[in-house]
Amino acid sequence: MDFGRVLTAMVTPFDDSGEHIDWNRLEVLVEHLVATGTETLVVAGTTGESPTLAHEEKIELFRRVVELAKGRTKVIAGTGSNNTKATIALSKEAEECGVDGLLLVAPYYNKPSQEGLYQHFKTVAESVGLPCILYNIPGRTSINIEIETQLKLAEIPNIIGSKESSTIEQVSRLLAQAPRDFVVYSGDDKTLLPLLAVGGHGVISVASHVVGQPIKEMIDHFFAGRIHEAIGLHQRLLPIFEGLFLTTNPSLVKEALNHIGVPVGPVRLPLVAAEEPLKQKIHELLREWYPQK
Template structure:
């Protein structure tokens, strides 16, 4: 399923009391939609899902769905390492009216491939939402193999994967084994163009908070056949993409948004804000390349 080319893994704005700031969430949504975003992923890792309560997630889903009002797809981060809890949250998100669910590989439990298959397939049976799998071994410790993702892709409502493995050979192999309408999104900003070049659909991006229009231009250039120009744009944007991960995400992108006068507040512990030195390095690169 094609959710669009440039999906933003949206940060969750907090106020000075460290509560979800819904007014700033509205401001952020409008900013992103006017800067190239084709869809929003809400309460994913970039949205600090590990430190959001269940009620905060539901309130956030409801607010985003209301403000977006059908203009772009809203994909809710409803996955966890607890299968039953993931089913419940997915069902509640579906009732709210989201357009899809992002299900991350179960972290910490370290299930084998059979366990991964049954985790995702069990959740899929309990919802009518289109599901995007999230394969991110750097955070989940476990890696879904190409064979596991390909098997899951045969389930009707498992329609996409956000791939953060960095394994271009594996992604190439996967694209040969999945149904034609199954989409593969890069989970790494810096691999957007390489993955697009082997048949990927787009990216679930953090950098699009800051360089959304430029990333959209890069993707469009490639689709139009202007490969050299797209590659040049990729090289131009790469320093900003890298800088936005100079510290655990989303600390850098929240600092960068503040620098652009989009106040989304700080991060919740155990994450911490950037140091003054890190901030100055980040601002310099934003001024230079964005």
């Protein structure tokens, strides 16, 4: 299955108290993302504050986003955890909700061996009929899914690719050896263009919440051979790619969305709102793309 090149790691909209998911705001957000270049919605990932979402909230999110997308975009559910049994159970429930694929993060905190990682992902993938994308983000999980492990996992029919937040060097070596139909997505907006240059497929993006169309244009320029145009857009986008991560994600992308008139509410504890100077910095960076704001 082709999930496209611009996938958005969607925030979870809360009411002003942060206590409840705001379903009306969710509808507005989905419409905004569909209209600005998103081809697949990735629900309940880290950007969606999955650690603070209750199990029931995740299931309802999966169900509602599938309904709201109405086939205009695909939907990937973030179901990975550091508990294999729980990951399988959530993955099966997500499949019943009608999602199109699963995003499976490397088990965090318990730091399994490479064989443990292989058995974890293999067991989860074989429990469902959906395409699965590995999520390698050593900075958050303290474990790297090594190239050899990913190559073994690529032999499993429904493990179709990886979201990489490691290094360009690792991505380069992985793509040099992986099957041609194993796709690699950038997990960090600022590495998107370099990743495309070494054979990557696209991005699972945070910045696409607010600059989705320019990101799509940059990718289109690259694949059409308009490299200088792609580089120019990359350079213009880089400040906002970096600015959104001046504090822990998704505090600033939520601030950015609220600022441009797509209300998504606050973050949940233990995350807190960005400090005022960082909010002002994001407002300044947005002016290039939203001059009226």
